[in-house]
Amino acid sequence: MDLRKIEETKIKCARKSFDEMNRRFAPENAKYDVVDGFGKLMKAVK
Numbered sequence: 233m234d235l236r237k238i239e240e241t242k243i244k245c246a247r248k249s250f251d252e253m254n255r256r257f258a259p260e261n262a263k264y265d266v267v268d269g270f271g272k273l274m275k276a277v278k
């Protein structure tokens with residue numbers, strides 16, 4: 233995927249935020265992550 237630098241930075245920040253949420257809040261019940269397309273989203277919710 234061809235992203236601008238600002239978009240890459242936003243995704244990097246989101247990943248760090250989600251990593252912290254996964255560490256703090258019951259990782260056995262939910263996993264927060266970044267999806268980059270509808271197909272990946274559908275795999276994550278199954």
